[in-house]
Every structure is written in structure tokens, then in C-alpha cells.
Amino acid sequence: MSARAPTYRSTTVASGPAARTAAAVRTRVERRENRPRWRDAPRFVLLSVLAVLFLAPIYWMVTTSLKSEADTVARPVQWWPAEPTLENYRTILESPNAPFARWTFNSLFTSLAFALGSVALAVMTAYPLSRMRFRGRNFWFWVILASMMIPGIIFLIPHYLMMIDFGWVDTYHALIWPGLPAAFGVFLMRQFFISIPRELEEAARLDGANSMQVLWYVLLPFLVAPMATLGLFQFMASWNNYVWPLFVVHGEMQTLPVAITTFSSRYWTAYGKLMAGTAIASVPVLVAFLFAQRYFIRGMSLTGLKDE
């Protein structure tokens, strides 16, 4: 597991402070002068140097992937490919047992299914937990919440043995189902449900709407953005998941990020092809990031707005 998963997710729950951020930053920016000032120059230079360092590995990935294998290790080093070529991309995409299209589909399909499933399940579960009154409600909420405490490593072995029993090894099921009941989505959606004014619901109830209609017509329209945010995060989490798919699916059933490491054992000294594969595997998330960047931010501010 990655060192980053938790922090990653935690941002979704970024609420109070995060929320205030957006607003605060905005006003402050407006209040202040926007023109660059000379005493900012050292800071700007420092930031630029850091940005170059941060982008260097990505630059090196792209340029390496465009070099012939001999040029990747050539001395003196080629900062830019002497003869840029797409040969590496062609080789790996045509390689009979590097089914990149299939791997991409696996990742897209399972991540999408997982994201949609998580959102649907979270909404369905958070709805009664936040807006209905029944016996055991608080107890059940605490049980779900408490499950967040269980370290994930405990599940690895039993889940794997269960997959063998279910006959789910090397199936999409194994990539989708086991992670669905995690508490995070329920917890997050419940926060949003609570923030919706009850009066709206009352009105619909008076008009004779049943709970399903209330959910669908009254509450969900308020939840589009949080659901999109949750979905996006779950999508990314599933896409980037490493340990579980590494062991539970194989061959053409692999997900793209895992596949490139097994793929790397074949091309392990052929860095041109390796970096081409790596580039292909990062394109979808990079694109998602570019398009959904505002969802990250909007999600953050929305999370916070609720109780202000």
C-alpha cells in the first residue's frame, strides 16, 4: 500500500479549514495587490527551481520513451532525444502478451464500477442514518465508523482465501466487491445529508412523496457535487490500488498500473519501452486530473460549507 492513500482520502473530508480556505483565499487575494513585487523574486525563483525538480522525473519519462534503446543509455546523456521515435510505443502496443488495451479496459471498468457502487451504497446507507429515525441507528453508525479503525492488512489473507472459495480469483468481482462496504463513503455522504435543510424534505413529504421519491427528487440534487467528488476519489483509489490486484488478478485480467510492473520484469533493462509503458499508464489519471481538478477544489469547499 502506498504511503499516500490516507492523506489522499483525507482531503475529501477536508471540511472546516479546507472550506474556509477557498473563501478566505479568494477574499484575501482580492484584498491584496495582485501585482508582483520585487521582494517576492527570491520566493519565485525558489518555487521555480522546485517545480523543475518536481517535473524532472516526468520529463525524463517522456523523453526516455521517445529514444531508441541505445540512446537511453548513451553517453554523453541526451537531454532531448537525438532522433525522437515512437518505436517503443509501437513495440509494446503490438507486443502479443502486453494487451495494453485490455489492461486499460480492466482498470477503467473496475474503477468505474467501484466508484459507482461506492457512491450508490454510500448514499443508500447514509440516507436513513442521517434522515430517518429508527432503533439501533446510532449503534449501527458507530459500528460502521469503528470499522475504519481496522488496519487493512488484516483483510488481505482472509479476502484472498475467500476469493478462492468464491471462484473470484482473476475476475472483476474480486476487484470491485471487497472494498465496497468501507466506511469512508458512508461517513462522508452522511455529513452532506445532515447539511441539507430539513424543511425541503418536509414539504415533499406533505405532498405525499415516499422516502425513495424524497431521496431522488429532493435530496439528490443537493448531493450531485459531493457524489461526484466521492466518485472521483473512489475512482482514483481503485485505479491506483496496487497490493490487492497484484495478487488477485493476473495476465490479461490485470489492471494497468499493476500490469506495467509485471510488464517491467520483461523489459527491465529496456528503459525506452518501460517508460513508454509507464507513460501510457499515467495518461488516464493525468487527463482525469486536468479535467477534474476543479472537482477536487469544489469538493473541498463544499465539504466545508455545510455547517458554516
Add this chain to the structure above:
Amino acid sequence: MSGPSTDSAAVAPAPRPGVTLRPARRGGLRPRVDGNPLEPYLYLLPHAVLFFVFIVYPVGFAIYVSLHRWNILSDNQPFVGAEFYTRLLTPGTPQFTFFWKTMGNTALFTVITTPLLIVCALGLALLLHKPIPGRSFFRAVFFLPTILSVSVMGLLWKWMFENRTGLVNVVLDMIPFTEPVAFLTTIGLAWIPIIVGTVWWTVGFNMILYSAALAAIPQAYYEAAAIDGAGAWAKFRYVTWPQLNPVTLFAAVTTTIASFQLFGQPHVMTAGGPLRTTQSVMMFVTEEAFTRFQFSSAAAMSLLFGVLLLVVTGFQFRLTLRDLGRGRA
């Protein structure tokens, strides 16, 4: 959270300080006068089923497996009691030797990375705090690596640090008085690519947390401090830093939990080498399970490790509870 098991609950993001967890007030709930009294339970049912199958049952099953000698090819699983636990606590057994060795490795990684990820994130957030041309670009650049998967990040940095041909060594070769270093295969130095890669990869998240927290500090505090004659350092020391405390605590706890579950970076970059010096606990558990098919031993290890982790997650949970208790942080 992501799919499956390993990630699921563990890394479940903790509500951060400041999040309201307060249960909705009873009085405010709409009294149920119509509809099926079972209705709420029906909504809960699908999740409850999955919750039982994939969270409750597996915990019990893991304990059961760890008390037997599990052989997936056999119908007969002999009961061995606490044998696999005693092995983990008896010096001389392979399990003892490597479990605690990899535990030490993991702890070393955690102790180094967690402060780094806090300090670097705070540094970046401070650099970006005041307006500067291209601020959103810089922020996006520092955040960008966090969206990559661990395999991409691992392969990238492995290539950057490759013994002779990697970019880092190419540069070291060009700089006078420095020489290429065999980072990936030298005991001790092999941590450098892993740690540098990890910081590059994850610092963006904590940076965003800090940016948000910084923006939330009331300007009046600084103005008051200025009236007291505080300089830049004093302002940071007596206003900024204390105000950031909750976020720092939160970031420290989540980063610690994540670091303890280290797997992908050494798996991709060093395969745990040289001489298992960069092998993490997670890697050893998976080796025991999936290479040697010792599922019971692996289950015992993951339970023991899980219990040790509980100390940290429990602390995180208490933070959450405290917020809950207060209704608002």
C-alpha cells in the same frame, strides 16, 4: 477504500479535525408517521450484507486461519493453536527473524518519512501562502505526482536512480568531485530512492492540508503579534505553528499509518534488497502467503502487525471521537 481488502478499512480516511461528526439531533428528526417501519433497515440492508461479508466475517476468518495450518489444496486444516504466534515471538525461527527485521525496516522508513512529509509540505504551503505569479500552477505541479499510481512512481524513480545510467548518477558524474553512487544496491543508500520518491509522490496532499489551514488563520492574530513587535520568526513560532497544531497532528497520524503499510515503492524499486534491508512488513507478509503459501503464518503476522497498528489508528480514532464529543473542533 479502494477496492479491496488491504486498503479498505485501514486507510479509510480519517475524518480530520474540524469535521463535524455530531449525530443529527434526535428531536430534529422527522417523526415517522407513515411508511413501513422496516424501511430504514431495507436501505441499510445492501451495505450491511457487504459489511458483514467483507469486513466482519474476514476478521474472524483471519483469526481462525491463523490458528490452523491452512493448506488451500487440502480439505483438512489441522488446528495448531498459537503456534504461528509463538514463532513470531521466538528468536531463531525464520518468521521471527524476518518479521522483526522487516518491522525494523518499516519503522525506519516511517521515522524518516513522516517528519519529512510534514516539514516539506509545510514549507511548500508557506511558500505558496502569499500570492505570487503562477501560484495555482505551482500548486498543481506539487500536487500532480500524488495522482500517479505507486507503480508509475516506483518505475520512474528506479530509472532516475539506476546505478550507472540513471539521471541522478548521470548528473553526479558531471558534477566535479562527485561520483555515481550505486543507490539501489547499496545497503542503507537503497532507502534514498525510496524516500525521495515517496516524498515527491505524497507531499502534495499534506501541502494542500496545510494550505487550507494557513488560509484559515485569522489575519487579526498576525496584526496583534505585529503590534507586540513580533518578527517573521516569532509570528511563525507563536501564531502560525500553534494554529496549525490540529492539522499537523492529523497529518502526522495519517502519514504514519500510511508509511507503516509501505509496500509498492520497495516492491517496484528494490524488491526489498539489498539483503532484505528495504523489505517492508507488508512485503514479507505477502511473500509468506503468496510465494510460500504459508497462509496461516501470514495471517498471524498480519494480525499481530494489525494490532500494533491499532495503537496508531486508535489514536487517530480518538482524535475523531474528540471532535465528535465537542460537536465541533
Add this chain to the structure above:
Amino acid sequence: MRRLLTFKTLLVGMALALGGAALAQVQITYWHGFTGPDLPVMEGLVAEFNATHPDIVVTAEPIPWGNLFQQLEPAVAAGQAPDVVALNEDVITGFILRGAVAEMTPDMLAAADVQADRFFPSLWETGVVDGKVYGVPVHSVMLVMYYNKDLFEAAGLDPEDPPSNREEFLAAAEALTVDANGNHPGDEGFDPSSLQTYAVGIPTPWMGGTIAYAVAAQNGVTFVGSADESYAPNFDSEAAQEAVQFLVDIGAEHHFGPTDATEGSEIDAFRQGAAAMNFNGVWMLSQYRDAGLNFGVAAFPQLGTERPATWGGSSHLVLPVQRNGDPAEMEAAMTFIGWMTQPEQNLEWTSAGGLPTQPEVATSPEYAENPMSALAEAMSNTYVLTGFPFLAQFRGAWDAAFEAALHGTAADQALTQGVGEASAAIQEGLLSLP
């Protein structure tokens, strides 16, 4: 695949239920780990089989070896095992003893036209446990020496006569190692940190362990005791220490190469023309050929003191245990195994870099054109640990011990530690056998 399989099982079940004889083709799946340059050759062979056997359809699934070994047991447990699997010499006995592989009875072997005496005996024995046959050899490899002819010539050595023993190796290595100022090791002012070209680097971990294994075998080391001795490891002998020390000294003492080599860095260095010699498996042949090098391939030199030997490996076709065995599929699987291991197929297979599995092929005039045929003599000297269920445990400890020695631990200490580790792991493994 999995889905196909279940679907197929369903179909078969339906056919049986209807009482009709299944006239349709028998579908079988075949897992193998030949994912390198040898993949197209294997796929060609499978296609040829399918073309010549209209009643059987084989679907081959190439899976990297490490993954394949991980997948096999769970697949058997789940009743989703493929019909034929290729297993390597280092794992096959373990799988057999754990009950993942089915026996091939003499009748089945005879029906499939497989004769034990056709194969090199040591290869055949690898697939046999307690007198029962579980696997048929399909692939054989060994550790060899690649050398750069241009660098040999530049160093004043005969490019057609590479070193074959320790003395020749040391002499050649000194001539081949040159620092930035043109000095050789032993010359005044020789600077080992600025090697221009060098003889060879001894890498870590797996390939290094393989090389050390070969040299130790040349010193007469047997590594582990027999089954009667509970497979007690014994590789901490003086002979083993001597072998390990000699290899460590190549870099650390003689400066004939870098002390921080990895298999990858050595391959790179050899391709770049910086390393004059490279110890690796026969499977590297096509990669080096594609790199456009002027190189030769020779038997692994006798760096040890007792006997010529080299590391050898092999792959064997086996029948995984089926939970709901279908006799028709089993028969088809045996037909496939029998066909694939015939001399004609083996000869075709050697074009991908594998060595012959049977003398008939090794001595055939067609094979004489293969660059590896020069190694025919060495083939009888390959040293393969067979019939040993815990090779992975032994190799893990051996590789780690050699790696520790390369990193500066005294050879005797490293090996003593390794033996301790291996015996604990092997004891552990013994318990896990049903």
C-alpha cells in the same frame, strides 16, 4: 479465460446430462512462462498442434514465471486449474509434494508416446518423485559465458579461444580491465574507480547466486543433504567458502569489475561494450544478437577447483490436479504434452535459445547450426538440484548468503548464516507438506 473455462465446464456438463456423446472438440488451456523472445516460437508450436489435431483446441496463456507459480495453487484449490502447465525445476518438486500436480501413469505416458529413455536422464528425473512420473521435460537452460570479441582482440587475446579455467580467466581478466589512464590492475597508479572497460562484474542477487552456485558445484559442493537427512543444508563447507571468496575477490580484490553490479547493470555494460564478459543464461542470446555486438558464447569457465560444472534449469509439462476431472480433457492434455516433447518439436523449440532436452536432438545435424551447439559438451556438466522440494527456500538463503559476502560479510560467516536460514526454512517447509 476463467470465464471460458467455467462456460466450457457448463457445456460439458450439459452435454453429459443430455446423454449425448460430446462430439465437439476438446478445449484445453495451457499455462507457460515463456514470455520473452521465446514466446513467438512457443505460440507457433501451439498453433501447429492445433492445426494438426482438429479434435483438440489448445489455448495457451503466457504468464511470467513468478506469477504463474503464485496462481497455480489457488487455481487448483478453486477447481479452475488449467489442463497443462509448464513448471520449472526449482518449484516442481514442491508442487508435486503439496499435491498440486497429478501423476502420469505408465499407461498414460505410453499412450502419449513419451519414453523416459529419450531424454537426458537428469532432466527426466526432475519430474519424478518416488518413482512416479509427474512432468515431461520441455525446456532446458544453463549458465554460459558471453564475451565481447572486439574487447578480447583489443586486449591482445584470441577472440576464438575464451578462458575455460581459473588461470586463463584471471589472466584474461587482467588484460581486459583498463582504467582511464590505460593501466591494468596491478600496474602502478591503477585507479579502480575509473574503469574504462572491465572483465566482468559479479552481480546480486539471483544471477549472482546462480553464478556462485555453478562455481560451488565446480568445487564439489552438494548444497543440501538427501531426503534421509531431512534435506539438511550443508553449503557452509570449506569448498563452498572457497568458491564464494573467489567470486567476491574478482571485484573487491582484483578490481576486474565493479563491486556494485546488478544483473541489469551487467547486461547494460555488456551491451555498451564496457564489460568484456557476461555470465548469464542461454536465454540472453537473441537480445545480445539484436544489440549488434560482436560477441561469442562459450561454456561457463571452470572457475572452481574440482570439476567442470554449470548451473542448469529446466521446464516440465505437468497436469495440475483437477477437482472435476474430465477424462477427455486429460487425454487431450497428454496428447499435447506428448506431441510437444517429441524430437521435432524440441528441435524447433531450440531455435528460441533453449537447449535440447534429448540426445537425439543435441546430436542432430540440424541442431549443429545452432550457436549453442558448441556447448554440447557442457550440457553433460550441468548441475541441477532435483527431487528437492524446498529449492526456493534453499536458493533464497544461498542467494542471500552470497549477496552478504559480496557486501563485505566474511564468506564463512555469511554461509553459516545462510545454512541456518535455509535449515529453518526447510524445516518449516517440511511441516507444510500434507
